[in-house]
Amino acid sequence: MRFAIFASGSGSNAARILQAVQSGDLEGVPQFVFSDRKDAGVLFKVEQYNVTAYQFSPKEYESKEEYEEALLKLLKEHRVEWVVLAGYMRLIGDVLLRHYEGRMVNIHPSLLPSYPGLDAIGQAIDDGATKSGVTIHYVDRGMDTGPIIAQQSLSIERGETKEQLTTRIQQLEHQLYPKTLQRVFKEGEAYQ
Numbered sequence: 583m584r585f586a587i588f589a590s591g592s593g594s595n596a597a598r599i600l601q602a603v604q605s606g607d608l609e610g611v612p613q614f615v616f617s618d619r620k621d622a623g624v625l626f627k628v629e630q631y632n633v634t635a636y637q638f639s640p641k642e643y644e645s646k647e648e649y650e651e652a653l654l655k656l657l658k659e660h661r662v663e664w665v666v667l668a669g670y671m672r673l674i675g676d677v678l679l680r681h682y683e684g685r686m687v688n689i690h691p692s693l694l695p696s697y698p699g700l701d702a703i704g705q706a707i708d709d710g711a712t713k714s715g716v717t718i719h720y721v722d723r724g725m726d727t728g729p730i731i732a733q734q735s736l737s738i739e740r741g742e743t744k745e746q747l748t749t750r751i752q753q754l755e756h757q758l759y760p761k762t763l764q765r766v767f768k769e770g771e772a773y774q
């Protein structure tokens with residue numbers, strides 16, 4: 583499968599996915615990594631993987647539609663079949679969904695539908711939750727609301743800090759995302 587990664591942050595998930603491609607654990611062909619943020623760590627992190635990186639932001643466009651049209655153009659040029667969101671901090675709009683709904687996945691650091699949106703790990707800690715985890719889901723118009731593909735849970739230890747839980751959740755994400763993408767791409771192929 584030809585895929586692209588969208589990320590706004592440090593890019594640890596993006597890097598893990600590209601590593602899994604290199605090691606042969608993920609059978610997919612990364613076409614490019616895109617970031618909407620100029621200073622995003624992901625842009626440096628992916629340099630070693632020999633994959634093209636693009637960067638532009640919605641501020642450079644008149645509207646969200648025009649911004650997404652520019653992204654769509656890139657996706658079409660590279661004949662991208664799947665879009666993988668890895669810490670992409672924007673809601674996906676109609677322009678992209680029209681083409682990629684059902685072929686766009688996201689990872690979220692909670693057991694959805696609990697704690698959608700920003701700072702899911704902080705929300706769980708503040709709430710005194712005893713369980714959390716990771717969810718991988720298809721993207722729809724809502725914020726972290728699409729159909730769930732895979733989930734993995736962990737217990738929150740008594741007195742665990744947000745930083746500690748973040749580390750453990752990230753470890754889980756790094757295992758679960760490449761593994762789930764392999765399954766999703768394989769299933770996708772079977773339907774082609």
Ligand code: GRF
Pocket residue numbers: 589590591592593594595596668669670689690691755
């Ligand atoms: C991850 O925790 C992911 O679940 C969330 O954003 C974070 C991105 O981290 N959507 P990274 O940039 O992959 O390190």
